[in-house]
Amino acid sequence: MRRAYADVPAGQIHYVEEGEGKPVLLLHQSPRSWTEFREVLPLLGRTHRAIAMDTLGYGASSAPLPPAGGPPGESVEAYADGVVQLFDALGIERAALVGHHTGGVIAVEVAAVHPDRVEKIVLSCTPLVDAEGRTQRPRVDHAEVHEDGDHLLELWRARQPYYPPGRPDLLEAFIVDALTAGTRRHEGHAAVARYAMETRLPRLRCPVMAVGAPGDVAYRDLPRWAAAVPGIRIEEIKGGMVPLPDHLPEEFTDVVRDFLDAA
Secondary structure: OEEEEEEEOOEEEEEEEEOOOOEEEEEOOOOOOHHHHOOHHHHHOOOOEEEEEOOOOOOOOOOOOOOOOOOOOOOHHHHHHHHHHHHHHHOOOOEEEEEEOHHHHHHHHHHHHOHHHEEEEEEEOOOOOOHHHHHOOOOOOOOOOOOOOHHHHHHHHHHHHHOOOOOHHHHHHHHHHHHHHHHHOOHHHHHHHHOOHHHOHHHOOOOEEEEEOOEOHHHHHHHHHHHHOOOOEEEEOOOOEOOHHHHOHHHHHHHHHHHHHOO
16 A cells, blocks of 8 residues: 655645555544554555545544635535645546545535546445535534543443443453544534535535445434435445445455445
């Protein structure tokens, strides 16, 4: 795997890539980083140019720029602009997008606003954030910092029910990324909760696949995706939970590659 930084108007975007062929950009959930796809990259890289980026504000990427003329804040639109900036920096005219949770929401925004740059999109465990969806958005990854470190246990226990037993390494990976994000670790969730996805879905022009995992909190939205996007492909990965790409990388990659390679 090759790790690098791309200089972009927002600062620098950290990304990791492997393989050659048609480009596929992998977009992580909040507050994770590219490491969510550490096991997927070499698998998908056998047939594609697989790229995993750190979303602006997460991992090792710069924070998103505040909106012009407005108060500082983070938004799905700003995250999506970072995707397009990375495309431009790498000379990528058109690519497929694979987004998990927040990453899927970002993929919707990129595909809706820049349809000429997106080949296909995969929405993995992605919430459908319309008027109904916004009323169901819980506060996620909020924990006041305590000198004795109790906030680490609070973050761990809040996610533990949605992670597979016997895999503390997956929760450790989450904790590392949450600590790296610091006080902004919940900002991605807040940005998603403010996003008006219903204004974007009618603008999608590329093929779309929604992937659900029964142990994931967004699984309830899978039937809603089927109703909201005409022609959408629906897939389910049995045994999947919130950390789907790093929990079941082979199953995840197989489903993604089958969709990307379909005519």
